[in-house]
Amino acid sequence: MTDLLSDLEARGLIASSTDLGALAESMAEPITLYCGFDPTASSLHVGNLVPLLLLRRFQLAGHKVIALVGGATGLIGDPSGRSTERNLNTDDTVADWVNRVRGQLQHFLDFDGDNPATLVSNLEWTGPMSAIEFLRDVGKHFSVNAMLGKESIAARLNGDGISYTEFSYMLLQSMDYLHLYRDHGCTLQVGGSDQWGNITGGLDLIRKVEGPESRAHGLTVPLVTKADGTKFGKTAGGAIWLDAEQTSPFAFYQFWLNTDDRDIANMLRFFSLRPVSEVEEVIAAGEANPASRAGQRALAAELTDLVHGVENREHIEAASAALFGRGDLAALPETIWRQATEDVPTTTAVSAGATVIDALVATGLCDSKSAARRAIKEGGAYVNNQRVSEQEANLDSSLALHGRWVLLRRGKRSIAVADLGV
RNA sequence: GGCGGGUUGCCCGAGUGGCCAAAGGGAACGGACUGUAAAUCCGUCGGCAUACGCCUACGCUGGUUCGAACCCAGCACCCGCCA
Numbered sequence: 203m204t205d206l207l208s209d210l211e212a213r214g215l216i217a218s219s220t221d222l223g224a225l226a227e228s229m230a231e232p233i234t235l236y237c238g239f240d241p242t243a244s245s246l247h248v249g250n251l252v253p254l255l256l257l258r259r260f261q262l263a264g265h266k267v268i269a270l271v272g273g274a275t276g277l278i279g280d281p282s283g284r285s286t287e288r289n290l291n292t293d294d295t296v297a298d299w300v301n302r303v304r305g306q307l308q309h310f311l312d313f314d315g316d317n318p319a320t321l322v323s324n325l326e327w328t329g330p331m332s333a334i335e336f337l338r339d340v341g342k343h344f345s346v347n348a349m350l351g352k353e354s355i356a357a358r359l360n361g362d363g364i365s366y367t368e369f370s371y372m373l374l375q376s377m378d379y380l381h382l383y384r385d386h387g388c389t390l391q392v393g394g395s396d397q398w399g400n401i402t403g404g405l406d407l408i409r410k411v412e413g414p415e416s417r418a419h420g421l422t423v424p425l426v427t428k429a430d431g432t433k434f435g436k437t438a439g440g441a442i443w444l445d446a447e448q449t450s451p452f453a454f455y456q457f458w459l460n461t462d463d464r465d466i467a468n469m470l471r472f473f474s475l476r477p478v479s480e481v482e483e484v485i486a487a488g489e490a491n492p493a494s495r496a497g498q499r500a501l502a503a504e505l506t507d508l509v510h511g512v513e514n515r516e517h518i519e520a521a522s523a524a525l526f527g528r529g530d531l532a533a534l535p536e537t538i539w540r541q542a543t544e545d546v547p548t549t550t551a552v553s554a555g556a557t558v559i560d561a562l563v564a565t566g567l568c569d570s571k572s573a574a575r576r577a578i579k580e581g582g583a584y585v586n587n588q589r590v591s592e593q594e595a596n597l598d599s600s601l602a603l604h605g606r607w608v609l610l611r612r613g614k615r616s617i618a619v620a621d622l623g624v
Numbered sequence: 625g626g627c628g629g630g631u632u633g634c635c636c637g638a639g640u641g642g643c644c645a646a647a648g649g650g651a652a653c654g655g656a657c658u659g660u661a662a663a664u665c666c667g668u669c670g671g672c673a674u675a676c677g678c679c680u681a682c683g684c685u686g687g688u689u690c691g692a693a694c695c696c697a698g699c700a701c702c703c704g705c706c707a
Contacts, residue, residue, distance in 0.1 A: 363703075456660075460661070463659095464661085465661095493659045495660085571673090573669090583654095593674085613653070613654060613655090614660055
């Protein structure tokens with residue numbers, strides 16, 4: 203089972219850790235570990251994927267994993283990795299988000315079978331606690347002097363400041379670890395590298411409360427960085443969510459497919475659950491023939507399979523080939539067309555004879571008529587893969603494929619369908 | 625509680641009465657080149673009408689003025705120092 207650690211190392215997935223030797227030793231037997239996910243939005247996003255997949259790797263290796271949803275910490279706000287104070291969300295909002303995030307976590311881990319994962323919310327043990335109890339039993343073990351030295355706090359002291367609320371965050375997370383250590387025999391906490399300060403806080407607390415004989419470990423995965431220096435997981439349209447309602451499976455697939463060549467090797471190592479040797483083969487194939495983008499295709503396929511299912515992925519691949527290809531759209535059989543465009547944004551708001559400008563706006567490809575006019579002027583608007591040259595062009599019914607659909611494209615990457623109706 | 629500084633378009637940031645839809649940078653978008661990549665070059669970058677023009681916009685609410693992002697008053701929020 204210690205193979206897992208060397209596998210992680212080979213993938214570059216270990217940012218920092220407590221004594222790896224001791225951890226490896228304890229992993230000779232199945233251990234219990236946890237990772238926390240705060241509900242800071244209604245869905246998890248691709249940035250949560252690395253720690254999430256880390257839990258999965260541990261589960262696949264036979265360890266007992268606990269996924270923790272931050273029902274309590276989500277009400278407070280983690281200062282780690284943020285330069286400004288968070289806005290507080292209402293109880294109701296967070297409660298709703300907890301439920302949604304909980305539902306998503308269930309997709310990634312196995313909750314049945316002989317090694318089921320466990321799902322908890324830290325509100326279970328934090329909620330009933332009184333302020334006095336918290337200050338006496340937990341607060342007393344934390345030295346403010348030491349806390350001020352933590353990266354997450356220090357950065358804010360030099361910057362925009364920090365509220366007492368967020369300052370206390372680390373105590374809550376430390377308490378979580380202690381609780382899980384006691385009640386679940388949890389001896390490892392994993393998380394993103396920005397969680398290192400919070401994790402060590404928990405380790406300190408466990409040692410102080412449980413004595414020097416206690417054994418608890420910490421492990422963090424690196425932050426995913428991109429060659430161009432921009433933040434991973436964000437696009438012009440915002441974050442890439444795991445929720446199909448917020449980021450369509452099509453957009454999700456396209457996000458990975460558009461990965462920069464310079465990043466693809468690392469991305470594959472980080473995100474793929476396939477054995478390292480296979481991953482390296484894919485990387486090599488991609489590097490031998492960059493135009494094939496073998497790495498991007500493999501990554502997009504694997505993650506779309508995982509998050510949205512194989513069936514969706516197959517449709518999306520068909521769509522990508524047909525809609526972005528130079529192929530003859532009219533030759534596409536209706537059934538394939540239907541499958542291919544299932545995840546493509548579609549509007550029914552326009553009918554035959556509508557202007558291309560209106561159609562571009564209705565599909566969301568352009569934000570306004572002005573923008574649509576510009577797109578046409580710049581030669582960036584296409585109907586059925588044909589560039590539109592006339593400002594006044596309209597969607598003649600003769601353009602309709604299979605009698606009703608018209609493919610609209612803005613630039614190279616954005617496509618949508620106008621359903622002219624029957 | 626006192627004093628000082630701040631609030632400009634997606635972000636940063638100029639602008640202190642008309643020449644301001646508002647410099648500059650970044651992001652983003654389109655085109656060329658490619659591979660739905662990167663880099664580079666060119667262009668666009670509030671909305672409607674794409675002609676004139678009109679509307680909306682510089683924290684909020686009022687005021688001064690022929691005219692205000694720019695002056696005045698009040699309010700809100702942020703930052704810093706002091707208590």
